[in-house]
Structure formats: C-alpha cells, structure tokens
Amino acid sequence: MAHRTVAPNEDPVCGMTVDIEQARAKGLVLEEDGREFGFCGKGCFLEFRDDPETYLAEGYSPSM
Ligand SMILES: [Zn+2]
Secondary structure, eight states, X not given: OOBOOOOTTBOTTTXXXXXXXXXXXXXXXXXXXXXXXXXXXXXXXXXXXXXXXXXXXXXXXXXX
C-alpha cells in the first residue's frame, strides 16, 4: 500500500508537531515502516499502534 509522507516531527494521527526526543522520554514513540513516529499523547500512540496502516495511508488527513 502506498504511504503518505509524514514529517519526522509530525504526529501521524492528529498532525501536531512533536518533539521526538520528548516523546521518546515519555515512551510515545513507535517504530513502523522502517522509521520512528512520535506522538503528542497516549491516545494517538495507542490508536496508531492498533492500526498504523490507517494513519499512513495515502488518503488519510490528520485531524484532532
Ligand atoms: Zn496526536
């Protein structure tokens, strides 16, 4: 499946800018598709973990 482009500091679920180091310190980083994604909070982290393909899909637009 084609994946959209997610910036290195973008939360792929909600589109917020995330400090990856801070996210890492809080355990809010996941590895997927050969790279790391940081999340603004536990909610986005869990949603992405359960279904990464949804959030990486070409047609997905992040929203809060
Ligand atoms: Zn988020």
